[in-house]
Amino acid sequence: MSKKVTDIIEELVSPILEELQLELVDVEYVKEGKDWFVRVYIDSSVGIDIEQCGTVSERLSEKLDDLDPIPHLYFLEVSSPGAERPLKKPKDFEKAIGKQVYIKMYEPIEGEKQFEGVLTSFVEGLVTITYLVKTRKKVITIPYEKVASARLAVTFH
Template sequence: MRQSIEEIVTKLVLPFTEREGFELVDVEYVLEAGHRYLRIYIDKEGGISLKDCQTISNAITEKLDDIDPIKENYFLEVSSPGLDRPLKKDSDFERYKGKDVEVKLYKPLNGQKQFEGNLIGLFDGDIIKISVDDNVLEFNKKEVALVRLSVKI
């Protein structure tokens, strides 16, 4: 089975992020407005600085050039996942239990595709539960397009 670019880059980047004490949040390779972007999201306790992003960018650029997993031209971006970070890994759902989240579905449920509530957790690796106005809502992870932390201003 052919590995995706994201999988190859994740394996490449992980030793560098771990060595520097960062969490590798996500790797994505996307086409936007005719340009390809390789985005690497990192985090650490207390947040990420521009210097942190530069450290990881410098550390992996040569390795990326050596293994050359991407044949097309692309832009490399290393950044923080932001305050409204997406929750993707099982550990994200554990870490952010009790926090407010937004859940976006691929298809409407009772005429609604977006929900906001307090994260109860991820159960059996498949079921996301949130509390909305004293009601517990359950979503099958396969039907969820995005779960991210909700930012209140």
């Protein structure tokens, strides 16, 4: 198969989400134990409810049955990304400005490979975070291409 399964699923689900005015957050195609899972994470500016997940699941399932891009049995799950939603695309970072984030890098910057703090800006491919070291505020700017993974971080005060 020349296209990745996640790309095919993204192509199939995008028109459904557009029609329902929902946003695609992420698509996963993973094996856990002996089972395969297709996970589609969706969201909107006002959140997601179980009925919306069910509608997307039913409509995507029909398209997957028609195209049959996956050669074995799998479980399809459609859900909200949750409070600690991943930040995958530049627009995700732009939406997260002012929020608490957790970022892991491919390689260390200033001796660290992970940072948690407030995302203060995302400009021209640079992610800027303000974080605490003990009681002192520090600011770090990370090139977007060096970010291995990022997500919103829930903090309890």
